[in-house]
Amino acid sequence: MxxxxxxxxxxxxxxxxxxxxxxxxxxxxxxxxxxxxxxxxxxxxxxxxxxxxxxxxxxxxxxxxxxxxxxxxxxxxxxxxxxxxxxxxxxxxxxxxxxxxxxxxxxxxxxxxxxxxxxxxxxxxxxxxxxxxxxxxxxxxxxxxxxxxxxxxxxxxxxxxxxxxxxxxxxxxxxxLMEKEVKILTQVRDNPESPMVAILGGAKVSDKMGTVRRLAENASHILVGGAMTYTFMKAMGHDVGGSLVEEDRLQQAKTLADEASSVLHLPQDHVYAASIEDNTPAGVAEGDIPEGQLGLDIGPATVKAYADYIAEAETIIWNGPMGVFETEAFAQGTLAIAEAVAEATDNGAFSVVGGGDSVSALNVSGKADRISHVSTGGGAMLQLLEGASLPGIDALTDADV
The missing domain is CATH 3.40.50.1260 (Phosphoglycerate kinase, N-terminal domain)
Incomplete structure (x- = not known):
């Protein structure tokens, strides 16, 4: 309505x-x-x-x-x-x-x-x-x-x-602002120019399951990064070392990965370290994460593959960092994605970026003014893209249409 x-x-x-x-x-x-x-x-x-x-x-x-x-x-x-x-x-x-x-x-x-x-x-x-x-x-x-x-x-x-x-x-x-946000996000969700590429990162796959399922209806590619990667990986039988995993969401993650298998992409390689505090990457792992190590960013092969998908897109949606963006050593994947999205926008794609860390990455890299629409919502953006109810909008007066 x-x-x-x-x-x-x-x-x-x-x-x-x-x-x-x-x-x-x-x-x-x-x-x-x-x-x-x-x-x-x-x-x-x-x-x-x-x-x-x-x-x-x-x-x-x-x-x-x-x-x-x-x-x-x-x-x-x-x-x-x-x-x-x-x-x-x-x-x-x-x-x-x-x-x-x-x-x-x-x-x-x-x-x-x-x-x-x-x-x-x-x-x-x-x-x-x-x-x-x-x-x-x-x-x-x-x-x-x-x-x-x-x-x-x-x-x-x-x-x-x-x-x-x-x-x-x-x-x-x-x-x-509310009117603009709703119009743009509804458009890219329901009637995007194809091919549409969605980039989803952050800590919790539970926050984005509904969004993945809805975007998979129209997306050509859904590119996954951040800690949510490791819940998907473990659910699919991979070793993830000591990486952050939502143990109670493994079966749901496996089901979702199977449902969206034609468009869902997980990182090919990972920057890992024994802890975030070390501030020094121990190395890059292809596939599984070594025992005792934490996956903390996407690796260079993944950056290249994701950038290639982004370059082909006509519509881009990005919510969530690719790694522990707050730490410089594990921010490179997120910054590289910011550059790829900005370049694609320069070449005519329509880009929408939301979520605190994603927007911070744009600001740090100086690329915010090269994005079509920077959303002021993180959780609200995800819920609208999912098609879920937003109480602050539902309570408003219905228009006679």
Missing amino acids: KKLTLDAVNVQGKRVLIRVDFNVPLTHNDDTNRPTVADDTRIRAALPTIRHVLDKGGKAILISHLGRPGGSPDPDLSLAAVADHLDTLIEERVRFSSNTTGDAVQEAIDGMGNGCVILLENTRFDPGEKANSDDFADGLAALADIYVNDAFGAAHRAHASTAGVAARVQPAVMGR
Whole structure:
């Protein structure tokens, strides 16, 4: 079912509660000892929605989570620093409330003129956020005439600020970023230009089983990397040394590998070491992993084979690193894939990349601007590609089509 978008509502003079994704990395300024925003990519992604509401004369009330404060206030995870940064990106002064619901917030909003913006404190400071409690959702709903969800990265969470409040405020619509993400990811999932190549990495095969099964319907190749490789390998009877394996998923992995055998590719070789901490690869193994060693990255033969598949693609989907990307010695496979995807995009392929480590690899390698679409969601991207339910989208108002 299609959902209403921002263009379907008149925000003039209305209180517009916008769920944004300002879950951004913070750093401390040595001069002021105050936290500052280290990467504002997600903040900038929300600007089209915020500016639309301001330009059309609505009151923009922004809510977001930041980090994992555990349901109680944490000064290190306050959104105050984000409000300061947002103030530098838009013409209108950004107000900040140290509360998220209640009379003080109501008074602050009532005192705002049309075309003004306020950012409320971290929603996860209240335990009712993750619990999707009625009280917290009611408190948020009391602030709004219109609800806009523009936080695609949180759309797979049934929290009070995503699903709960949307069920209480009508209309509840998609923002510009949410609309763009849904349109692009649905298109590459259901009607990709062929050949389509999907690159899936990361730690857990359990997170991606549904995605593999759905993408196998249209993909020419699914290229597997990361620790999820070793669950597949062990399930298929290979030795994986001490590599990370989801023992409780072996039978499911074997079934999935058999079902998708015509398109699923596992690494031909692996960079291995006795431990991550050594920071020094012990060698490259073709096939099985030696006893006592850990598979930590794809090897050079795999990089070449995967790059060849990517070069032939018209559509590319990438989610998840090829190795332990956080450690330089085991980041080379991921960086090589980033280069291959960027080159294919330069040559006309449509590429979509999502997931924190994959996007980090693009940023580190300086190739993010050579990708067709960099998704702001990791888990949400996977669930949408799988065709699974996303509570933050399901709760929005249906469009009459």
